Amino acid sequence: MRVALVAGEASGDILGAGLMQALRAQHPTIEFIGVGGPRMEAQGLCSYFPMERLSVMGLVEVLGRLPELLARRKRLINTLIEQRPDVFIGIDAPDFTLNIELKLRRAGIKTVHYVSPSVWAWRQKRVLKIREGCDLMLTLFPFEAQFYQAQHVPVRFVGHPLANTIPLQLDRGAARLSLGLLESGSLVALLPGSRGGEVGKLGGLFLDTAELLLQARPELRFVLPCASPERREQLEALLVGRNLPLTLLDGQSHEALAACDAVLIASGTATLEALLCQRPMVVAYKVAPLTYWILKRLVKSAYLSLPNLLAGRLLVPELIQDAATPAALAAQLLPLLANGASQTREFAAIHTSLRLDASIQAADAVLALIAGQPCN
Incomplete structure (x- = not known):
């Protein structure tokens, strides 16, 4: 054959x-x-x-x-x-x-x-x-x-092969230990994308959101996986002048998702990994104004993110373009830190269906x- x-x-x-x-x-x-x-x-x-x-x-x-x-x-x-x-x-x-x-x-x-x-x-x-x-x-x-x-x-x-690779149950404590993080306390993962353009549009926005979250929950800590040395350099520049309890990682996005309590994430394939890790999330995305104008007229789907497409409904918040502001993102994420079970229960069912x-x-x-x- x-x-x-x-x-x-x-x-x-x-x-x-x-x-x-x-x-x-x-x-x-x-x-x-x-x-x-x-x-x-x-x-x-x-x-x-x-x-x-x-x-x-x-x-x-x-x-x-x-x-x-x-x-x-x-x-x-x-x-x-x-x-x-x-x-x-x-x-x-x-x-x-x-x-x-x-x-x-x-x-x-x-x-x-x-x-x-x-x-x-x-x-x-x-x-x-x-x-x-x-x-x-x-x-x-x-x-x-x-x-x-x-x-x-x-x-x-x-x-999806990733559904078999990622266990149905993840050990949050073990993931934190592997990253050298404290086991106790609430941890938010920030994933602003892997490309330079994405980080340019979402990196500062996500860090601004983290500062607002910290005002509401001073005990919060943050983790941000960098897709490459170039992205790390880009994010380090965005962190200048900020005083955030944030750990930058080299890669290790899976470990970051396993370790966290909630995720602020760019729309893309990483949202599927967050779903399979069963971590509550808020999805954001921004593109150039002309690109957004064109896509609005071409795209026929009611939803942008994979979790919502898989659920067939608005399961996770999607804040796109001008709707993605630090205040709006923080307002959507704070309740998930208190209780994200409404999302994660359905994430578990979707994970099983893809496995x-x-x-x-x-x-x-x-x-x-x-x-x-x-x-x-």
Whole structure:
């Protein structure tokens, strides 16, 4: 059996490696070809070129690399048609992989897309291309599968790998000890994002909010994981002149979430980790005014954050753009420090619903497709 996979960034490399391991558990002599990173290569993938060549972020950066990306994709399509794998699996990176899936399916090769693009939120016409080019969509979240079912796209919800990685119960005291923090007292985690632009817009706002929280609760302490040395330097500059009982961490976002009592967090994938750690949260986000004006007209979803999308209702406060002020954020967070059970009870139920051994589920669906069996 020969399986082709293409991943374009580190998160896809992690998913791809887990899927490859699960496939090999059922077919020890399976062969893997395509493009992936070090984790997929460790599972036996012979990558046609370095995955980093696909890891491009930002419109200007993509435009500058467009000739190379188009040439690589064309050569990859021709190579895969020649190699005739039993199935092709595009892992996330939809702007690169969906076109490959379309061309390969037209050439008679079965195709799978693993991790849905946000078609349920915006650019919904992409579902037409997905329907034409994809034999099977594998989704990490149930609301995504419901969208594809309504659009008559073959789909299987496989759960989220992180839900199996994070225990259903976390030891707050042990997490604090591992970070060198006192076990007693209330601790708030501040997560203003991992990119420089996010920290630029939210870092000062979150620190202003922390100062207001401290006025109301003088015993509070704060912890802030820095995604990189550059983000740490950026945050240290924002802390100049402030007198906050705050500990900066190098990475260790999971430990910070496990250790805290409540979270002030930027909208993004980190909100899923906070949910799985079952920590009450307030979500905030700010973008450039023009970007916000455009997104307001494009985005069809009623909610921005993953916890609310998964709950199907406003479970966690979302303060976006001008609504995200220090006073408003502090007012939403203070009650959660006193009692966040209304959120965390539902977080526990969502965690269980996502804990399906995603790699095994995905492998079963892929093998069923190859065998011509129903994938649901």
